[in-house]
Amino acid sequence: MIYLVWSLPALVVIGAIVSGRMGALGASMCGLAVSLVVALTTAPQGYQLVDAGLSLVRGAWIGWVVVPYIMGGLLFWQIAVRTGDAILPAATAAPEGQAARRLLFAACFLIGPFAESATGFGVGIIGTMTLVRRFGMGPVQLLAFSLLSQTMILWGAMGSGAIVAAALARTDPAVLVIHTSVLVVAFNIAWLALYWRLADRAGFKAGWRERSSEALWLGASLGLVIAATAVFGAETAMLAAYGPVIALRYLLDERPDARTLIRMARRMLPFALLIAWLAATRLIPPVEAFLADTGRMQPFEGAPAWAPFLHAGTWLIVAAVLTGLLRGRAGAFAADLGTAWKTGRLAVFSIFTFSAIAEILSGSGIATGLAGGLFHAFGGVAVVLMPLVSAVYGALANSSNAANGLFMTAQVSLATAAGLDLPAAIALQHAAALSLNMVSPVRMSIACSLAGTPGRERDAYGAMLPFALAAIAVLLGAATVVAMGWV
Incomplete structure (x- = not known):
């Protein structure tokens, strides 16, 4: 019976979302209230009001560290891309034949994921759909290709989801992303094969030579972003890796004349300068050390630190303001800020609430107790079940943060109790939490x-x-490998 009581926060949140009467934010607030009551009355260890207050503050801190990524990314995208009708690299007229196939691939697997990495929230769908809809395809095909922009959501919203997951698991974000990228590579291999089938049915047929080229482009891009994660961190990896790849692809596919190239370079200059500066802050040791130490705060052990002058979100905001000023759009800044807040506010509030839930379940010992009960009842099979539940819940809530907020601490405890490889179990949980976001009801809508x-x-x-x-x-294959202790 006690295990059912300890499960109430997760059950309440899931039930609220499935009922259709609440969104992720409302459901998370209900879950937060229930988690407080359950923790204060039935926690397996001493847990008082002061402990609950500490968990809430700690959860708020984790949320605060992530907020600049969200708002900075949205604001920068709003100003740098939409202001002045700027667009991402692409031909202005719809190409045909092999050129159409190449643009379709670039839109789905390069440009869309790049847009998603800077902003999150399904914005990559807009970038891909803008390019693909010119082909005049059917509505269902248009929807399917546009949703493929979500294939690299591990790095979406400047890696903010990975940063939250790492904070909940008490691990390093870059290490978590590198481990999780193994599963993302496996996802993309399967999705590329399905994309070939979808493209052929839509009339964009290609032989194995073109397919091999697509596989090489995708493989090289994945390799670059994983390497960039190791060098720059999860926040700037996609911008640093995919920005140059998209530029190179544009030059090879479009072969623009000098006039067109200069015009496109001006439009993309804010991205180039931002990427160059973020790379410099990570690659030049004196600069990185100075920025990392200036104003650095870390009030909680095991929680992420906040170094405002090294934080990529800070520089996204700075870049957005400078871009608006240089383009003579200072008067529209308030409207752009309002649009960014309107788009991101639910995610901001949800990160705070789900982080608080995770801290309460962890600090009170409930997550450990639940994991022990699951392991006692199901043994290693529980390691397989937990990611599947997380995948479904992540899709329903349209957020890996939501799934990780409810299940990450339990997964860590479960893997520890079972004597399994902890980094692999954490990566499995995070990959599961984001694996079905591509087909979440929110993104479909x-x-x-x-x-x-x-x-x-x-x-x-x-x-x-x-x-x-x-x-x-x-996921099933990876979960089985982890559960059997083969890693």
């Missing part, structure tokens, strides 16, 4: 709204079902 086809979500789910099943298959 965004795609259908942008495509002008509201009410076609069921058709979109049908088209994306193979991609979801492929992710589940990869």
Whole structure:
């Protein structure tokens, strides 16, 4: 019975979302209230009001460290890309034949993920759909290709999801992302094969030579972003890796004349300068040391530190302001800020609440107690079950933060109790939490709204079902490997 009581925070949140009467924020607030009551009355160890207060403050701190990534990314994108009708590299007229196939691949696997990495929240869907819809394809095909922009969500929103997950698991974000990237590579291999089938059915046929080229481009891009994570960290890895790749792809595919190239270079200059500065702050030791030490705060052991002058979110905000000033759009700054806040506010509040829930469940010992009960009841099979539940919940909540907030601490405790490889178990949990975000109801709704086809979500789910099943298959295989102790 006690295990059922300890499960109430997760059950309440899941039930609230499944009922359709609440979004992720409302559900998380209910879960937070229930977790406080459960922790204060039934925790397996002494847990008082002062402990609860400490957990809430600690959760708020974790959320605060992530907020600049979210708001900075949204604001920069709002100003640098949309201001002045700037667009990402692409031809202005819809190409045909092999050129169309190449642009389709770039839109789905390069440009869309790049946009998602800077902002999150499904913004990559907009970038991909803007390019793909010019081909005049059917609405369901348009929806499916646009949703493929979410394939690299591990690095979405400047890696903020990984930073939260690492804080909850008490590990380093870059280490977590590098371990999780093994599963993301497996996801992309499966998704690329399904993309080939989808593209052929949509009339963008290609032989094995073109497919091999696509596989090489994707493989090289994945290798670069993983290497960039090791060098720069999770926040700036996608910008540093995919920015140059997209530029190179544009030059090879479009072969622009000097006039077009200069015009495009001006449009993309804010991205180039931002990437160069962020790289410098990580690669030049004196600069990194000075920025890391200036104003650094870390009030909680094991929680992420906040170094405002090294924080990528800070420089995103600075870059947004400078770009607006240089383009003579200072008067629109308030409107851009309002739009960014409108887009990101629910995610900001949800990060605070889910981080607080995770800290309460961890600090009170409930997560450890639940993990012990699951291990006693199911043994190593519990390590397989937990990621599957996380995957479904992450899709329902449209957030890996939500799934990790409820299940990460329990997964850590479960892996520890079972004597399994802890980094692998943590990576499995995080990969599961984000694996089905591509087909989350929120992203489906965004795609259908942008495509002008509201009410076609069921058709979109049908088209994306193979991609979801492929992710589940990869998760099951990885969970089995971890549970059997083969890593």
